[in-house]
Amino acid sequence: MPILNFIYSLVLFLPLLAPTPIAALPASGPDPPAQARPPSGSVDHLNAYCQMSLWQHSPGKGASWTGWPLSRSPDPKAGFNFDANLNNQCVNLFELNPSGLAGELSSFIVTGWCECEFFARLECREGLFSAYNRRDDTLWERHNVDNRVQSYRCWYTQREQDxxxxxxxxxxxxxxxxxxxxxxxxxxxxxxxxxxxxxxxxxxxxxxxxxxxxxxxxxxxxxxxxxxxxxxxxxxxxxxxxxxxxxxxxxxxxxxxxxxxxxxxxxxxxxxxxYPVGIPDTPRTDYDVAGNPGMPPSVAL
CATH class of the missing domain: 2.60.20.10 (Crystallins)
Incomplete structure (x- = not known):
């Protein structure tokens, strides 16, 4: 009788020892490419390369990021080291600097061969404004955009049409x-x-x-x-x-x-x-050969 009871319990336990069916594995292949991130570094905002500086407060104050939003190299030499993977790619500010930049941006500069749009939400949702060759140190005066930027995207343009x-x-x-x-x-x-x-x-x-x-x-x-x-x-x-x-x-x-x-x-x-690059701090003051302002392009010199 004890032997029968042992055999009976073993029969009940065997299903628990059976191998669990394995789900079908995905087809093998290369890992998805890592999302490109713009390189940071020191820039002068005076040449044609797409350049950006972001500050938590005024320039040089608080958390910041400076670099090349569309370049593959932090040291562009002859020509523009354009990285197509960065063109129109959304970048969240906390990924550039996790210490207080996202949602607290109050100053920025964008110069060179690009235009950038800034957004109030992650992953470039809820657009706020766009900038081309522009410096703004006083976002705090505009409460609808100050301390709201969470992400941005930039795209290549020389604005020849302008x-x-x-x-x-x-x-x-x-x-x-x-x-x-x-x-x-x-x-x-x-x-x-x-x-x-x-x-x-x-x-x-x-x-x-x-x-x-x-x-x-x-x-x-x-x-x-x-x-x-x-x-x-x-x-x-x-x-x-x-x-x-x-x-x-x-x-x-x-x-x-x-x-x-x-x-x-x-x-x-x-x-x-x-074509003009940099930030126009002073409005145009074109003069003709006699010193009169407002010279039209059709004047023969």
């Missing part, structure tokens, strides 16, 4: 425009000839020479005003030699001799202009 024309205005000085102040040669402004170059779409990226640069009667340049475009300046003809700086944006930038002595005598000999 560009119509820009100008580069040169101010020369006469020989008697110099005077000595505390043993240093200074310039008496606005006494020399003024001339202007209109940069339309056909002249974008084309090297330009200063007229009569090698003439004996050539005098120094006291200032250059760049309106509505960005220009690189060079020490030799054909946009060769030493680069003397890049100036200009969608607004107005005045470069005076006091900024660099290279604007005198042995200075600029050629320049090349591009």
């Amino acid at each position: 560009f119509d024309w820009g100008t580069v205005t040169w101010q020369g000085v006469q020989p008697d425009s110099f005077k000595m102040v505390n043993g240093r040669k200074q310039v008496v402004w606005e006494k020399g000839p003024r001339w202007q170059d209109v940069i339309d779409k056909k002249r974008i990226g084309k090297c330009r020479s200063l007229p009569g640069r090698d003439d004996e009667e050539w005098q120094a340049i006291s200032s250059v005003v760049v309106n509505g475009c960005t220009c690189n300046f060079y020490s030799e003809e054909g946009c060769q030699g030493d680069g003397l700086g890049s100036f200009g944006n969608a607004g107005s930038v005045i470069v005076k001799d006091s900024f660099s002595p290279l604007f005198f005598e042995q200075g600029i000999r050629s320049y090349m202009c591009f």
Whole structure:
């Protein structure tokens, strides 16, 4: 009898020892690619690469992130290291900096070849505003967007469709425009000839020479005003030699001799202009050759 009871209990227990059916495994294949994230680093917001800076409070205050929203490398050299995986990709702010940036953004800068839209919710939902070549340190004055941004997305654009024309205005000085102040040669402004170059779409990226640069009667340049475009300046003809700086944006930038002595005598000999990049802190102030504001692009120089 005890043996029968043992056999009977073993029969009841056997189903529990039977193997459990295994669900069908998914087909083998590569792991899904990791979602790309923009590299961070130190930027100057003055060149054409897409660049962004975000601050919890005012610039340099609180949690922050600075980098290249559309670049694959934190050190872009010649050209724009565009990463297609980052184009139009949603990025949550807490992934860039988990310490107080998301939902507390009050200042930002976006410059270069991109436009960015900011959202009030994660995964780029509930759009707030978009920005192109824009700096805003006072989001706290607009309560409908301050401390609300949770995510953003950027896309590549040069905004060529917004560009119509820009100008580069040169101010020369006469020989008697110099005077000595505390043993240093200074310039008496606005006494020399003024001339202007209109940069339309056909002249974008084309090297330009200063007229009569090698003439004996050539005098120094006291200032250059760049309106509505960005220009690189060079020490030799054909946009060769030493680069003397890049100036200009969608607004107005005045470069005076006091900024660099290279604007005198042995200075600029050629320049090349591009679509505007950077932040237009000052509105355009285009002047014609007579010094009158509001020069139309059709004026013959």
